[in-house]
Amino acid sequence: MRKRPTLPTLNAKEDMESGFTWEVRANSRHYQKQKQKKSFLCFRWGRYSDNVVRSHKYSPLTFLPLTLFEQFQRAANLYFLLMMVLQCIPAISSIPWYITIIPLLTVLTVRGLKDLVTDMARRRSDSEINSRPCDVLISQSFSAKQWKDLCVGDVLRIHKDQVIPADVLLLCSSEPHSLCYVETADIDGETNLKYRQALNTTHDELTSQPSEEALRAFDGVVLCEEPNNRLYNFRGQLHWRGETFILDNEHVLLRGTVLRNTTFAYGLTIYAGADTKILRNCGKLRVKRTQLERVFNKVVIGIVLSVLLIALFLAIGCGVFSSQVIRQREVLSAVAVFGTPAYTGFLIYWGYIILLSPAMPIALYITFEVIHTIHSKFIGWDLEMYWQQADAPAQARNTSLSEELGQVGYLLSDKTGTLTQNRLLFRQCCIAGEIYGDASVIAEEVKPMDLSWNPFSCGGLYMSAPSLLERLRGQQCPISRQFFTALALCHTVMAQWKEDSPVYQATSPDEEALVGAARELGWVFLSRTRDFIVVSELGVSHQYQLLALVDFTSKRRCMSVLVREPDGGIKLYCKGADTVILERLQKDCPNQERTERALELFAEACLRTLCVAVRSVPEALWEQWSKTLTQAAAMATSERDIVLEKLYDEMERELLLLGVTAIEDRLQEGVPETIALLKQAGIKVWVLTGDKKETAVNIGYSCRLLDPETRLLDWQELRQILQSPDPQVSFAKAGCTELWAENKTISRAKTSVVLTGSELAEFDQRPEWGSSFMSLAEQCQSVLCCRVTPSQKAEIVTLVRKYTSSITMSIGDGANDVNMIKTAHVGVGLAGVEGGQAVQNADFAVSQFRFLQRLLLVHGRWSYSRISLFLCYFLFKTCGFALVHIWFAFFNGFSTQSLYETWFIALYTVLYSASPIMCIAIFEQDVSAESSLKSPELFKCGLKPKLSIHVKLVLHLLYAVYMSLVLFFIPFGVFYNTAYDFQTMAVTVSMAATFTVTIEILMLTKYWTKFNIAAVIVSVIMFFICTRITHSSRLFEKSPVDYYFIGASDNAFANPVVWLTAFLTTWTAFLPSFTVHALNVILSVHDKHKVHSSSSQPVELRSRFRRGTSLRRSSYAISQGAGPGRLINSATSIRRKELSQDQKVTTSNTITDIKL
């Protein structure tokens, strides 16, 4: 090994100052391996992660202890375990042990198996990722390795279309200038290509010799920041051969991106595995529990605590009883007193805990899980959410969140791929005031034009304008010819030749659409060199000399090319936002008015528009301009920018308006209708996108999220409001801030906030803004967040979660949405084009955005109402039945005597009362699916119910207490001082309890399927059959101890008093519930009638949306910021600067043919 330069150590101090503490030495596996992260049991050491993804939890050895540990973290399971242990102690056991252990074991096994299966799936996907191939430079040559073998400091070779395995510093590539193209769809959701370029130094040094040797000898040291989650930032230095080079984001290829259009790229691994930016962005996997479950758990804890408290009182009662009363009773005292009354009380305490434990039975959790699973199945079975094209049904990946869907208050949606198809279509244009094409026709239904005369045509134009073709081919209209020349020239697209036709590679899909449209109509962009653009115009090739290219920036909002035409004249072609172009037009530009009207039309149809203009530049002006430009390029950065801006401004003047292009950003099917419906249902829809502000706003309009009259509140205005001394009060008073007052008088709801990522970052510094922002946002129609990173998306979700009590739902389709999907209460993944990352991490997967309406309004609503019915009823029936023992305690000396036969206790929750409520929880439909979609207002009940679920549960508990009182005291009155024995009373009370819960379910069920009817009948019959069986003489002879109720039911059922008592008890217990039902019916008879009667009308959702008069004019949008214009331009302005800086670039390198 060559002797290392001493540079790193020399610079150590400086490094510390600059914060670059992450050191990577190229080609030194030994050194890096030592520092690799290792772990043994719970000890970890080392600094650098290896490149292995581990998302699984269990190994064969740890499965059993871990799963048991996890399961017993659930308070309920622990509680049941305690109950079971208690029941095994003979001194206190008041019901047999098998009543709890069998259900508990079932629960543990089912849960454990479920966890195991999901973990196996995770393990499989991990190993699939870990064993992806990559080429690593190991001792002189590249050898095929797997991703998991990679470690920091390795030099890699990445092939075309390979996924990059780690965060890599680009050293060089097979392309000129060591350019390379990456697709970042999995990171930011943008499908267009981005370019990365290696440092000139490494490019020159490493490509000059045979690459492997040179790479082998590469011994640079990278010093950079510690691993972080900032996707668009990278700071570092490369120390090599005694020199220091600054590294930034452009030199780095991130894990998860795909190499495109580049045969090979060589890179040095900087961050591996868990240190990579994408994994840092992933967010923690958190176990999601539904709000209802949390409320319910609270109630359960409440019940358990009250049971403990009641047991305590009863135990005290027992202590008193045994000290005062039992002692006098010779027989009783002999059997009932062990030691002191206190000790007796202590035993009785546990005995009562056991006896009252059926109030909160384990069956509840089993049933709850089963119901959740069935609801999830229903989602998967729904044909209306099945997408034929991809053969993809909806999928509930997390089976325990279904009722949460019925309470969603905030929908946070990704844009690209979720709302839009990410397909841009050239739909209309206006040339010289003449509009061609008709955007009101759906793209697929446009009659295709006959383009057979054009050898380069390969389809993809959804515009029908034969008159335009005539004009173009008939050479009648020079303006239209110039319009298309402009489209073919003014762009940054690269052409790649495949089988005699050019394939366009664009960094912006808009440009691709424009150039493609020009190609279809005969102006074919053929190739580009540094200095020339070749365009075939209606079959005739022309070569244009490229004099200058002024690229898009978000500030300038236009781009121009300066070309020398084949005939020698100099022309400036310019395209850009209407506001920019229109103010630069020459005076009395013809057709301006008509074009502006066309712009309005296009804007109404939500098309993205760009104005195209031309200027003939006199030779003298060009010479002077280019001279100034050359001078400017040599200036210092800050000064130069101002001068350049002025220069560009000088050139882009006196334009002649050619026309307007109108591009449709195809929405997913049914998006506007869905959003409108969700808004009606009271759900706030926010859009979070990595895309540009203009695009996001445009999509906001076209998908009906924003109304034309919506007032957009941008960051400046928002900040004013937030900075006002007391924003809350000022909103309330509606007068404090002038701005807000003005809004409010117009229309409060018609305001939307538009933010960008960098502005959002200010929230980090001003945490106190969070709550006021949310209270403002709550009154807004919508919020659009643009240019946000994946972790920012998650932060927004967290913000909403933190400051509202609403349920949040995130929907997205790409890896960039994973974080937000994980953070939201409910995450939905679109099983679309962009990989499977989102779906993998989502709770629900659907194929189309429009399926959300059914998922939320139908399945969510049903699930919520079913599960709240289920929980309330279940607690009612179990508590009502178990609490009877409290009252009975006062009449049996607090002795934990059960009022029921043990078999009844065991079978009551399982057989006699379980199936009807299961049927309700599965089949109940208060409103049909059609009506739910027809009246989305119904969904609001889930958001703001009249009675919160807390109150409902508590009311049901009170009702249960009442029921238990009635269940005990009416039979008590009947049987007091009579010859009826205990067993007859037990049968009577059991019968009354069964009847009461059955009649209650008769009242609750509104949707009687055959299963409901069967379930009710079967449970009642089961009660009689099972009672007779357990009281039969045959079983008694088998085991007299377990079946000692022999003959009790035979005698009881033959006794009219028993029946009369049971009926009276049942009706009295049911009376309050019936009264409330009746009161509800009387008070709400009219509302209900409306819903039911409206259900017959057909649902018309497909009506195509048309916007009314628009207040806005511009719908200018283009999906990308600064394109690779700089690269194309590198021969002119910017390259010169680099030349002056970096003299090592061999000037001989004239291969500027960057045709890809």
Added chain:
Amino acid sequence: MASSYKDEDGHISVKKPENTAFKQQRLPAWQPVLTAGTVLPAFFIIGLIFIPIGIGLYVTSNNIKEFEIDYTGLDPSSPCFNCSQNFSWNSTKPCTCSIPFYLEQPYESNVFMYYGLSNFYQNHRRYVKSRDDSQLNGNEESLRKPSKECEPYARHDNRPIAPCGAIANSMFNDTLELFYSDPNGTKTQIPLTATGIAWWTDKHVKFRNPGGNNDNLTAAFQGTTKPINWRRPAYELDSDPENNGFINEDFIVWMRTAALPTFRKLYRIIQRRNTMVPTLPRGNYTLEVVYNYPVRSFDGRKRMIFSTISWMGGKNPFLGIAYITVGSVCFLLGVILLFIHHKYDNRNNNPDISSN
């Protein structure tokens, strides 16, 4: 799973969900819509059903004749005062007392004679559990080795107790005899039937003597000892072999524990002999009590009850009253709801009609 097939458009549909009514949640269903018109009458109907039932029950219950004597003897003037005072389980000499009483109405049909105990916690868990059903079912092994539940009444003097346990040990052992005093002064004993007072299942299934149909009960109980408080061993409870040992009906009745601390148990039946003569004519009677059972220590009461029975069993005014009360409440609620409905309807109907 759906099989793989291609649809009209040529798409492969492997995962297409099945179009069944269940999976698409389109099961045919009956959706009863509750209206005021169906709910309100229910209150009145239930009320109208319950009130007559209640009245019927109340009348029936009132027609049942019942006569009760408390013979605990707490009052010094009471004939049983002496017996109640000096008393213990193991006193050898039986204490008798006789209580005269006058029956104002004749009892026509069969008369049931009960003994009633108050403040006796026969439903205390430890007490209820203190028995061995196997032993009582005639299981030989349990006879020799009573279950642990019987402790501390499982063994005595190193011999197993039969029947074991606290319930058996505390069996009611007063003897009640009834004498009719003719107006002319002669005292005739009224025959009391001691059989037919237990449930058939108890007598024939649940309780069995050890040794099966062995006539010699004494031999069957060989090696066991009587419960501590008993005067006689189990096999000497009655002379009738069909009513002796574990299948003695007094014993069986006692072993069927009561639900509440105040209870009655059927003691004897006075059969009607002659259709012309009432079972118990009006007149003077004497109740002769062999006072064995101590209740004073726990403030208990002992009663003797005569009662005729109807289809609903013994006297039970509670049920009738409860039915009448609930029925009336129901009716009242119906009226209140009707009133609310009427008011609400008037307030809401007008805009509703105009909107239609």
